[in-house]
Amino acid sequence: MRIERHQVDGARVAEAREDFVNRIGRQVHSYSRAGLMTTTEWQMISDSFLDYLGALSTTRPDLHCAEARAVLRDAAAAAAGAVSFAAYYPVDSFHVFLDYPNFGMSYDRERGRERDPHHRVTAGEWLDAFCLAIVCDQVSVHGEAFGWARQLMPGGPATPTLELVDGLLAYFFEDDGVPDGSTAPVADLQPGLRVLRALAAGDREAFDAALLALLRDEPQGTGPASLLPLVPIALAALAYRTHGWTPSVDTDYLPHALITGFETAGPRVRAFGRDPRPDALAALAAGPVHVGRTGPALPCSPENEARLERLTLEAVTAGEGRPLNARDLTGALRYQTYLLAARASECDDATDAVIATLRRGSQLGAAVFRAALAEPGTETEATIDGRALRFPARRDRDFGPALWQTALSFALITGSREDLEPLVLAGPTIAAEDRSPSASYRTALHDHLRGADPLPATERALKEAERIREGWLPAPAVLLSQLIGGDATGFDLALLDALEAHRDHHSVADRGTEPGAPLSLDVLALACHARRTRGWVTRVRSPYLPPRLLQAAGRT
Incomplete structure (x- = not known):
């Protein structure tokens, strides 16, 4: 009836x-x-x-x-x-x-x-x-x-x-x-x-x-x-x-x-490839699966773009009688994330401007943690936009776990070994303790990159992700578990879950205007890293995964 x-x-x-x-x-x-x-x-x-x-x-x-x-x-x-x-x-x-x-x-x-x-x-x-x-x-x-x-x-x-x-x-x-x-x-x-x-x-x-x-x-x-x-x-x-x-x-x-209760079929795959859903496997086998991007474009006005570029240049330019300061680079890295969001939101693939922003962000993040690793009273070298620069050693609480994670994502996306090296040597807690829900995820990713056993931290990260209450977006712990486990199909299924979670989170209220909406740096970083280190060609297609970046990862 x-x-x-x-x-x-x-x-x-x-x-x-x-x-x-x-x-x-x-x-x-x-x-x-x-x-x-x-x-x-x-x-x-x-x-x-x-x-x-x-x-x-x-x-x-x-x-x-x-x-x-x-x-x-x-x-x-x-x-x-x-x-x-x-x-x-x-x-x-x-x-x-x-x-x-x-x-x-x-x-x-x-x-x-x-x-x-x-x-x-x-x-x-x-x-x-x-x-x-x-x-x-x-x-x-x-x-x-x-x-x-x-x-x-x-x-x-x-x-x-x-x-x-x-x-x-x-x-x-x-x-x-x-x-x-x-x-x-x-x-x-x-x-x-x-x-x-x-x-x-x-x-x-x-x-x-x-x-x-x-x-x-x-x-x-x-x-x-x-x-x-x-x-x-x-x-x-x-x-x-x-x-x-x-x-x-x-x-x-x-x-x-x-x-x-907003019932869905559940996650396509669970940690380390356990229990993949048959329907998800069939959809993936049938051909590329597309995940659309919601939310408006976030263009940056020419005036604001010029301002952010000027502030970035000031951070890497020593003033008269004033040496360069690694702490200024943390602000410059934030400016690059804003520019990246604006530039990535306007196109489904990576433009030259997006690639330049990623490269500069990768170099800025690496410079911060080179300064954190340097012995007190010494200087460290960094190359940013082709300019060889020297920074006094500094280890500041601003160089904390969240900044490390952002810097690491930039480095994994660009694939610069030179930029990745200081981040792996430093680790997420070189300057501050990590008490966030992402602490175990960062530890697991760091263990994986430095060749230590990542499984204990990954198990903790998976449990932490499950405890994240609705309304908050957890770190992609399941996606990392598939990478660690060497399961290419499980990685694709987890990639679909992670991208849909990112899309759904940013389709609520005004979250679509947040700087993190156009791209999930964490997910994109793992996708580029999987392509670069394992040769995996994902069957997931999405503006969240600019093809030009994945293709570049496959050539390095």
Whole structure:
């Protein structure tokens, strides 16, 4: 059976979509500056995300896209923030973080203060937040907050919403998993409880009938969020993830991505070539696989380009009475990454300007770490743009692991052994300890390049990558594992996964305008290194892998 969605106000849909990235950023920062963010503010933020998600569904009803996933996740996080404030503040500490606007708020325990009854959540707000938690698989994370918030709700006669609230709590947190009202006649249960009881009983036929009735009973609003009825979506998601039941009713009210948890076939390959997906192997065997690049071109204005080039030249030009300083080169290397992003974004292959930028960045990075390796009181030599230069020895905290990784990527892409040598000798922690989630990846890559056993660090890097929460892009540890393992096919499959992860990450919010969006330096570096050292010709085609750079790697 097909159920069509109701019509909503087109003006409100357009308003929800218009400049959402900047608008949600202004909203959360405005609330944070205005004073204490309470249940009210977090609920309004969640409502804004849900309106935008509903607006997205008007053109993409299945919501299978990275933008929708990020928006849903933050709608759930903000709604859980409202529940957490009601449950904990000011008697316990908690934290709320939104990936989309990159905004977080921490709340500390305030001794001697009592909860404000005005900051409780209503049964409807609790229910919406819990449904979002179901869809995002976050019930166990926020379970305690939901339990406390329910206990703090004002007393009074039972309502259909409260009955479903208690039924969900029983289903998730009581030993028998039986929702309240399970012994009452079906006709006497509120619609959501009928669905939940059928789900608890494993009765597929009753579940389908009850879910259909629930959808027909849903109120029809005029705002875009009303296109996404949270209770039916959550219950359908619960059925799919518990029993594998797909909704029998055909309707855009139940977006496939939300029901399945944005289910995909999973990674094409796992560490060291284990468990490659047969469909991925077949696609790769059939011919080149293309990964497109999303996001706008990021052209650099002639004025800004000239400014960055001038600043780079100043970094390698000694002033009167002032020697060259290796620390100035770190800024020059950053300028090259900006120029590289701008130049690479305008073409699917590497232009002469891109190649010149890569070469200069490689030389700058090598010069920094030559200065770090030099004995104090001595000088080191470096050649940049054909000019032989001398720098006093220096080891600065700015020469840290992240800069080392950037410099190494430039060197691996260009293939300059002269530039690679000081980086391998120095290692990522020559100037500063590495406490980042990429620490083991850097160690593994360094071990591989210097001929040490990279497997222990690679195993740690793989575990670290798995722990990276959504919204953050981990280092390509699986790709490195295929290179280390000598598996060319596994490398291609991991390359596809890494490039798609990079593309999806930068298709959310305004991340497409970040300097790292047009190219993944880490992935491109490993691809060039694999071509250069192992002779692998990848069957992956993408603007993220400029053919001219890979061809050059094959000739060295």
